[in-house]
Amino acid sequence: MSSSLTDERPAVPAGAVTPSPRRRMPAGRRVLQLVPAKQPLDRGSTPYLLHSALLVIALLAGTLALEMVGVGALREARDQRTTYAQFRVQLAKGLAPIGQTDTVHKQLLPLGAPVAVMQIPTIGLRQVVLEGSSSTVLRSGPGHERDTALPGQYGPAVVYGRGLAYGAPFRRLHELKAGDTILVTTGQGPAKGQQPFTYVVQDLRRAGDPIPQLQPHTGRLTLVTTDGPWWAPSGVLRVDAQLQGTPVPRSAKVLEDVPDDEKPFGRDSSALTPLLLWSQALLLVAAGFAWLRLRWDGWHAWLAGVPVLAYVALSTAHEAARLLPNIL
Numbered sequence: 001m002s003s004s005l006t007d008e009r010p011a012v013p014a015g016a017v018t019p020s021p022r023r024r025m026p027a028g029r030r031v032l033q034l035v036p037a038k039q040p041l042d043r044g045s046t047p048y049l050l051h052s053a054l055l056v057i058a059l060l061a062g063t064l065a066l067e068m069v070g071v072g073a074l075r076e077a078r079d080q081r082t083t084y085a086q087f088r089v090q091l092a093k094g095l096a097p098i099g100q101t102d103t104v105h106k107q108l109l110p111l112g113a114p115v116a117v118m119q120i121p122t123i124g125l126r127q128v129v130l131e132g133s134s135s136t137v138l139r140s141g142p143g144h145e146r147d148t149a150l151p152g153q154y155g156p157a158v159v160y161g162r163g164l165a166y167g168a169p170f171r172r173l174h175e176l177k178a179g180d181t182i183l184v185t186t187g188q189g190p191a192k193g194q195q196p197f198t199y200v201v202q203d204l205r206r207a208g209d210p211i212p213q214l215q216p217h218t219g220r221l222t223l224v225t226t227d228g229p230w231w232a233p234s235g236v237l238r239v240d241a242q243l244q245g246t247p248v249p250r251s252a253k254v255l256e257d258v259p260d261d262e263k264p265f266g267r268d269s270s271a272l273t274p275l276l277l278w279s280q281a282l283l284l285v286a287a288g289f290a291w292l293r294l295r296w297d298g299w300h301a302w303l304a305g306v307p308v309l310a311y312v313a314l315s316t317a318h319e320a321a322r323l324l325p326n327i328l
Helices: 027-034 046-093 271-297 301-325
Strands: 116-120 127-132 154-158 181-185 195-205 220-227 236-241
Touching: 027 301, 046 116, 046 127, 046 271, 046 301, 271 301
Parallel strands: 154 220
Antiparallel strands: 116 127, 116 181, 181 195, 195 236, 220 236
């Protein structure tokens, strides 16, 4: 009886398994177990497919904005350098256009051909003016309305330019005031060589404002772009400028009128067919990208699919931008 009551334990039968003592879990760990782990999206489910579709839509919207503001501005600057070099050679050789037709074959000038160099010192602008005013031409710089006179000639000359996208060469046109000068160099030039024609701004004109009367045997230059803030263009802004000095003769008029897509807010309908083809390619590539995400884990699908998807989306946006207003 020398042993204490605390030392007495019940006998354990031979071969029995002794249960391990219950371990008490810390309170914090029990709380963590009450919160269910976040489960990944089930591949092939509707939310997963919707997620992929939203990614493609966001990519297309982003590439459209990139095409108009980022890549488009770089492309416009490249085209301006190329056409400026081309026009300088034509001026030196006496082959620069002086009318609606070229000086060699007497055929209508191709759309996008350089016809003048325009400078507006007040707003720091120097741009090569191209032939034509469609949305496609205006992606490379200001465009001359083909059924009007060239700058420096008798009669009205009209030049369109973008106010938001593709470098927005005319975005500061609203800052011009009466008395500001516009300098334009063409294949004709004033009597003393290739000195620029000088225009003086008369006024800014918006919807409902009267058109200034053009005096006989004079020249007028009208610049056209969007009106209103850049994020919400609301109309057409025109700047009228009077030619100083005697205009040069105008060549025979061949084109009496231009199609609607070369007028203010015109859209280039020739972009519909290539846009349809690129849209079909985008759908195929997007479907392939979704399939890759179902088959591959992690970053492999993104590394393989995003570059191709981005290229096709940017090409689609490039064609879609041609359907937007030409002076936007």
